Amino acid sequence: DAVAFHWYGVSNPNDPVGAANSFLNRVASYHNQYNKPVFITEFALHDWGGAYSDAEMIEANRIFLDVVVPELEQRDYVLGYSWYHWFSDAPLYSGSPAAPTEMGRRYAGAVMPGDVENLGGQDFGEHVAYLAGGEATVNGSAPALRYMTALANTSVVSGNADWGFQRGDALRIQPGAVLRKRGVNQLSLVGGTFANYGTFEANEGDVVVYSTMFGDGDVAVRGGTMRLIGNGSIAAATQIDVARGGMLDGSGLFAPMEVRSGHTMRVTEQGVYQGNLTGADGSVVEGDGTLRGNVLMRSGAVLRVGDAGIVRQSAAQLIDAFQTYDVGKLRDGVADGVWTGVFDGTDNAEIISSGRNRALQFYGTGDAWRGAYADLQNSYDQDQSLADGESATYFFRVQRQGNQTIDGIFGLTDQATIGTSTPWQELSITLSLFQGTGAGDTTALRGFDASSGSDVVVRDGIAQNEWVNVWLLVDNAAKTYQIATSTGLNDGVVFPNVFEFGRSGAARADLTTFAGAEFRANSNVANAAVRIDDLYRMAPNTLAHPTTLTSDPMGQTLLVEGDLSIQANGQIQFDLLTPEVHDRLIVTGELRAGGALVVALDPESAPIVGDAFDIFNFDSVLGDFDQYDLPALQAGMAWNLTGLLQTGVLEVVVDVDLDDDGDVDGDDFLQIQAGDASLISAWESLFGARLATPAG
The missing domain is CATH 3.30.110 (Translation Initiation Factor IF3)
Structure with a gap:
């Protein structure tokens, strides 16, 4: 047969x-x-x-x-x-439970980067749907899916129909993998096994969780709503981030959501947690978003207002200067997992050192592309990706190595990575360093314009070892960009053309990855290589060199819409710079004080007598802090605690608590009479006050 x-x-x-x-x-x-x-x-x-x-x-x-x-x-x-x-x-x-290796993904039918598979109406039976950087969508009939495993890279689940996982089903995210929910539909995790050892992101629409998520992977809500119902739990997540206007809704839980010991919950960038919340011993809850419900910080828990330290909001945010990495091949882990080779394991992607400067370098084999990529959304302390509908400027320096023909591409994409065969088709924004094979050809910096289907020369005559500054002025609503260039510390000069994005798949997508690759080097840097350095994100249409821009400090505000209780040995932490720039906590209900109030001064802070820091706003107060951990002031100054739990103001005053017993009374007056009589007026105005004079 x-x-x-x-x-x-x-x-x-x-x-x-x-x-x-x-x-x-x-x-x-x-x-x-x-x-x-x-x-x-x-x-x-x-x-x-x-x-x-x-x-x-x-x-x-x-x-x-x-x-x-x-x-x-x-x-x-x-x-x-x-x-x-x-x-x-x-x-x-390999592994347990067994999952396809990188080699086996194509054989197993994994949805690869750039691929979109419609699962609507499919009967998977006992089979597994594997994702390895592609997108699984449900358009049309949407029964519950049996099994799904996110293997690697950043994969997407989406659709225009609501769908989910029922009892007996399984959703698994492997270590290092990211599974991102996109689309206005609802994804339900009703029952079965939800094992997260990578990162689960809710970016759009609704995610409804009725079951328990196992594994210590991270959870990020960066848009839309993630709702926890009944016994639904994501408490196993080591890091929970709620940001960019996303909401984590725990109001439907049978009991308050708990942040476990050793775990952190961050609510930032207009993010909202809704529902009652408990921080366990050893947990941290922090941010400048909104906690909408009653909050209980148990003994040993920390509530941090904003980030640790005063934030410097610069017009230029450094993404990567490559200086903190070891020199060597990316496959050996020198870039701390931030940068990954294309392919992962290639010899032709590395961190190099030239003098005191370090940079990323990649070069091709002559018959295949080799390069590197970084996840801008998850690999850095701050999300440096560009959301759909937003605008920003990206800056970096690029240099060509070698004296033979070169074909190097680099730019931004909505995909998790790029491949080794046709990477130019996988970038949303594609720039290239190109030198042809004809006599006298020079190296040109080009930009690809999808409207014409062609590469446009933006800057020609680029010399070997010459660093060129590049600005990408990106409009991720119109899906267009412009290019500016310069050398040295000069501002960028804009090339007049407006370029359309090169990938149709980026029509409605966040730009989450910076990637690059080269083809022609024959694995020899003396022939050709591309170097990338000093990657920044800046405000839209910024043309200044990022190193010439200053950073402005800013305070952060955390809002608790409910009651806040701090148990003994719990902490609230603030940072102060000036009376105008400091952290602030707003509690719309009752502040039940206990534990420690911990205040840190910024290294640039220089408080003087009369400075008043309005750090609290509350409806009412019950109790007092057990401990005040306050920074030392210059000699002759003290912190006035008298009005802190009445008006929320922490004030710097003249130190007239000469017997250091914490209050201003007659004993202090006797010492003033016997010593410095000029302190009498200050003593009179502060009589009865509570002062703190921490040692330096």
């Missing part, structure tokens, strides 16, 4: 594409020779002689399968195929 055969025709990793074509030719020849369907019972690239490392063969097998699997799937005379998985240099699955 069919021709069945084994194939182990290649035993080295040198030409996996050639091996794939040879294999496919064999498949076709058997079909043509016998005029029957074909079934491949076993096949793999395997190093029978042990001359190569498993890593080399696994990468070759990955490339081989990337070519072979799509071709086999479209040949109707191929009844089936079975990979021989049991070689150590050809594993399709």
